[in-house]
Amino acid sequence: MNDFTSLPTAHRPSEISRIVPATLSKSAKAAIVVRLLINEGADIALEELSPELQAQLTQQMGAMRVVDRVTLAAVIEEFTEAVESIGLAFPGGIAGAIDALDGKISRETAARLRKEAGVRASGDPWERLRALPAEDLQKIVEKESTEVAAVMLSKLEVSVAAGLLGRLSGPEARRITYAVSLTSDVTPEAVDRIGLSLAAQLDVQKIPAFASGAAERLGAILNSSSTPTRDDVLSGLDESDQALASAVRKTIFTFANIPARISPRDIPRVLRVVEPAMLLTAMAGAETAGFADPRDYILENMSGRMADQMREDIAEAPKAKPADVDEAMSAVVAAIRELEQSGELVLIEEEETEEA
Numbered sequence: 334m335n336d337f338t339s340l341p342t343a344h345r346p347s348e349i350s351r352i353v354p355a356t357l358s359k360s361a362k363a364a365i366v367v368r369l370l371i372n373e374g375a376d377i378a379l380e381e382l383s384p385e386l387q388a389q390l391t392q393q394m395g396a397m398r399v400v401d402r403v404t405l406a407a408v409i410e411e412f413t414e415a416v417e418s419i420g421l422a423f424p425g426g427i428a429g430a431i432d433a434l435d436g437k438i439s440r441e442t443a444a445r446l447r448k449e450a451g452v453r454a455s456g457d458p459w460e461r462l463r464a465l466p467a468e469d470l471q472k473i474v475e476k477e478s479t480e481v482a483a484v485m486l487s488k489l490e491v492s493v494a495a496g497l498l499g500r501l502s503g504p505e506a507r508r509i510t511y512a513v514s515l516t517s518d519v520t521p522e523a524v525d526r527i528g529l530s531l532a533a534q535l536d537v538q539k540i541p542a543f544a545s546g547a548a549e550r551l552g553a554i555l556n557s558s559s560t561p562t563r564d565d566v567l568s569g570l571d572e573s574d575q576a577l578a579s580a581v582r583k584t585i586f587t588f589a590n591i592p593a594r595i596s597p598r599d600i601p602r603v604l605r606v607v608e609p610a611m612l613l614t615a616m617a618g619a620e621t622a623g624f625a626d627p628r629d630y631i632l633e634n635m636s637g638r639m640a641d642q643m644r645e646d647i648a649e650a651p652k653a654k655p656a657d658v659d660e661a662m663s664a665v666v667a668a669i670r671e672l673e674q675s676g677e678l679v680l681i682e683e684e685e686t687e688e689a
Contacts, residue, residue, distance in 0.1 A: 354407035355400075364393040365400055365408045380457055458525075458532035459488045465535075467493070471500045473531060474509070483512035484519060484527050548577060552584025556666065560622070560659050563587070586670065586680065588615065588662040592630040594681045595669065600634035602678060603669055611664040616643060617650040618658030 357365075367390065370377055379387060400408075423430070431443050462470075462485070470489070474482045474497065486494045486509060498506045555563045563585070570578035586594065595603065604612065619628035632640045653661075672678035 354404045357404070357408070360389060360393045361397065362408050362411070364390060364397060365405065366412050368394060369405075369409070458528035461532050461535070462528065463489060463493070467496055467500060470497050473534075474501065475505075477531075479508050479512045480515075481527055481531075482509045483516055484524055485531065486510075487513055487516055488524070488528070546580075548580035549584050551577075551581045555581065555585055556587070556670070557663070559656075560587070560662075586666060588619070588624050588627055588666055591627040591665075591669075595678075596681060597634040599672075599678050600631055601636070602672065603665070604631070604635065604639075606672065607665050607668045611661045613643075613646055613650060614653050614657055614661035615665050617647045618653045618655070618661070621652075622655065622658050622662070624662070 367377065367379070379390070382390070423433075427446060431438075431446055435443070462473075465473075470485075470493070474485065477485070486497065489497065498510070501509070555566060558566070567578055567582065570581060616628050616631065619625060632643060635643065669678065669680075673680055
């Protein structure tokens with residue numbers, strides 16, 4: 334038996350010929366890095382690679398046996414240098430780019446780009462489907478065939494699938510659960526195609542052009558319109574669409590709504606932000622314009638001294654033109670709206686009135 338410890342230090346096998354890194358292909362180096370990361374417990378999203386690359390990586394790992402420490406160290410060093418040299422990384426594929434720009438580009442543009450991208454962008458379509466709320470999953474199940482629903486149920490988390498079954502009718506739930514027992518022979522390619530098809534349907538759903546409803550948009554416009562214009566438009570809506578007219582009225586806030594929708598304690602806050610000249614014009618012309626009640630409500634909720642002074646000013650004020658009064662009232666309403674939007678004031682919700 335050879336005793337290498339008796340040899341001079343310079344002649345020990347570990348130092349007689351220093352091991353040099355083996356020459357490896359890029360595929361082999363990639364396999365080493367992946368194997369090392371898996372051993373360290375890293376979560377690597379290999380499913381995002383193309384099927385061809387996944388197959389190539391698997392075959393490469395299957396062909397390798399043992400890698401010496403020097404070669405391993407060299408591969409790690411090369412990999413580390415490559416990672417450190419990266420200054421900026423972009424998401425792979427159009428799907429990744431759209432996800433990265435989520436909220437920065439319009440929904441319409443994102444939907445169009447997804448549609449134009451065609452088949453697979455990148456990533457697993459089932460991940461996107463699993464993230465949907467239960468009600469959206471239910472809608473998909475209800476309009477798809479039993480077979481497709483069975484595949485989808487099989488790809489969901491167990492708790493999500495159970496909750497989804499509970500939302501379905503008894504007969505439908507039984508049909509789908511039976512169909513799950515028939516999915517053993519479904520190929521991975523078929524499951525992938527079903528996932529892509531379902532995910533693609535999400536991108537062609539109708540996207541509203543406006544963030545708010547028609548009643549809210551009309552109400553906002555009429556809020557800034559003159560009283561004659563507003564009354565005329567609402568009268569026309571009453572004749573053509575009473576439901577819409579009613580909905581629009583609920584979104585409108587005018588000088589006449591002050592007693593019903595402004596709390597007495599908020600009146601002083603409103604008066605502090607209204608230009609005094611505009612307030613006086615609105616108060617002086619209120620009775621002639623048919624708004625005596627809101628004027629009195631404001632006076633009742635002022636301090637006694639301010640109310641007495643305002644009454645004196647109203648009595649001495651020259652008669653204003655109707656257009657000027659309307660503009661002044663609009664200024665008071667605008668001040669209230671600004672306080673509401675800033676969170677300093679909360680409008681009282683009008684109660685529904687039941688018709689007899």
